[in-house]
Amino acid sequence: MGPTSLVDFILQPPVFHPVLPYMTTIFGGLTHGKMVLMQGMVFVEAERFQVDFQCGCSLMPRSDIAIHFNPRFRSRPHIICNTLQNGHWLEETKFPQLPLRRGEAFQLLFLFGQEEVQPFDASRTEYPVAHPMQLNSSKLAVPYSHPLPHGLAARDTITVRALVCPEPEGFTLSLREDPSHILLRLSTCFRSRALVWSSYPDEAAGHSGKVTTYFPFHPQRFFELLLVCAEGSFKLALNGIPLGQYDVPWLAWDLVTELRIEGDITLYSVLS
Template identity: 45%
Template sequence: MSTDEHLDPIPDSFILQPPVFHPVIPYGTTIFGGLYAGKMVTLQGVVPLHARRFQVDFQCGCCLHPQPDVAFRFSPRFYTVKPHVICNTHQGGLWQKEIRWPGVALQRGDSFLILFLFENEEVKVSVNGQHFLHYRYRLPLSRVDTLDISGDILVKAVGFLNINPFLLYSPRLEVPCSRALPRGLWPGQVIVVRGLVLKEPKDFTLSLKDGTTHVPVTLRASFTDRTLAWVSSWGRKKLISAPFLFHPQRFFEVLLLCQEGGLKLALNGQGLGATSLDQKALEQLRELRISGNVHLYCVHC
């Protein structure tokens, strides 16, 4: 038996589906690998001032006629005195008994971040960081392979995050962790960092160093004041204006995409803007260093 045969293969579900930014509504996409327990879908956007309703459907297939089965519909309604959400399942051409959830923290004109977390027997939904509802499956989760978004909604980003059970059994990397960048960074190169935040975290940093140990740029998350910021080599801090998506005992995924003029950041599938760095400085970077109160499972440069 060769040495390679002793290595555990990385499951396909460990691969993150790229986020989608500013899709045109109605919008439909295949869910890479389908849905399974431990997968999360994030939806960031704005409720238009004229909105009556929108729906997010997790479907079994993507045909238009006949209408495919819908394992889970999440549909906020704004045309009544008190906005509410309707959840339902569509099977064999018929909608089943709907469930109404009152008190959704969404109003016309509001920005929002909705998280769909799929577990073994139910899906849990949070809105703007607060748990809102749970819905027991009426169709097998394994049949779902399509996401469809329609109605009165402006979508900024759709993200797909694998909080996979296999991750718990993956070997952890020592923290602080260092990875060499022999050729520096070039447009199109992606840095991926996956891990788990510890129970009582204080901070988490990703630093990019050049060959002289100079640190041109650092991404720093502070759990004390719940801020995420770019920190330059001369100590200047630029706060990232976005929801703080790092949480104790939760998995996270950071993507840094190198592009002309800087680095583009995505966290848990949500795009969080970019920081400026000229091409010469990017090419001179030689080391990625990660520190803080996290367990690391994957660092890819």
């Protein structure tokens, strides 16, 4: 099922070095499939810390807390999870295994399902660990070129995480056979509010199409774009929302040797 409104595309920008205690609004609420990534360092002398996903920010009366995640580092380290409802804590759940360590960096990923939430730490292997994003990295300056010396193949993926500039005109992602020959290009134009893909099987012909009737990009809004290679086609997803499959039977993925990104965005990570 495709997206039903613009709110389905909302992905909040990363917050770097927040001052604790830290509170922020989650745009669109915690819907099924949403993820929250947290990276930090546990103090050497830490006794505990907590992450609360709550319904508002009222102090009197206190807002309900849907999920209270509370690692404790005393003589027997453990994790407490609970829910606060109408000012009263419900029956807590205790997890005796605490993978977090005093004085060590950590990465936590909260995945929200229909009726449950699953926290994952960086040491777990059954769930793919999100890669850290970089702030103001000279290696990710735009225009950006990412070499693909071995080409691409079916099932290969490219993930781009970026922040749209305050007054954007547009940006493009292009897959190239060489610097002068573009094989596939995704173009975003803020003036016409269009996201369009174009492919060029040869110098004399080209094919293009609109990706979605929505225009899901906004100034100063963070996004994650996923491109999946398939046999004779490619698939797109934006902020975890599938945008569909697009046929390009003339495109030979093994000829792609370069990913180039240009335009009015700030890159945080490019994975392939």
